[in-house]
Amino acid sequence: MAAFLVILIVLVGVLIPAATVSIAAMRELRDLYGQVNVRSAAGGGWLAQMERVTGPGLDWLSARTGFPAEEIRAAVVERLADASGSLLRGTTAVAATLTEAIVQTVVAIMTLFFLLRDGPVILAHIRANSPLAED
Numbered sequence: 701m702a703a704f705l706v707i708l709i710v711l712v713g714v715l716i717p718a719a720t721v722s723i724a725a726m727r728e729l730r731d732l733y734g735q736v737n738v739r740s741a742a743g744g745g746w747l748a749q750m751e752r753v754t755g756p757g758l759d760w761l762s763a764r765t766g767f768p769a770e771e772i773r774a775a776v777v778e779r780l781a782d783a784s785g786s787l788l789r790g791t792t793a794v795a796a797t798l799t800e801a802i803v804q805t806v807v808a809i810m811t812l813f814f815l816l817r818d819g820p821v822i823l824a825h826i827r828a829n830s831p832l833a834e835d
Contacts, residue, residue: 703816707809715805722798750780
C-alpha cells in the first residue's frame, strides 16, 4: 500500500503538472502557427508579406551599398529558409526529447513501485546469492 501511495504522489506532483505544461505549450504553438498562416494567406503569402515589411529597408541598403536589391532579397530569403529549417530541426529535437523523458519517467516510476513493494524480498535474495561475506 505504501508503494502505491508513493507512486500516486509522484504522479500527482510531477507527471500531471509536466503533462499540463506540455499540452499548454503545444496549444500555444499551434495557435501561433494558425495566426501566422491566416495573416500570411490574407497578405498574398510569405514572400509578399516579407516584401512589404523589408522592401523599404532593402531598397535603402541597396542604395547605400551598391549591391542590387534583388541579390539582397535573394540572400535574405535564403537566410530565412535556413532559419526555418533550423527551427524545424529544433522543434523535432524538443519533441523527441520530451517523448524520451516521458518514457524514462514511466520506467522509473514502475521500477520504484516494484522496489518499494518487493524491496525486502529482493534484498534478501541478493544477500543470499552474493559471494560476499555476511556482515
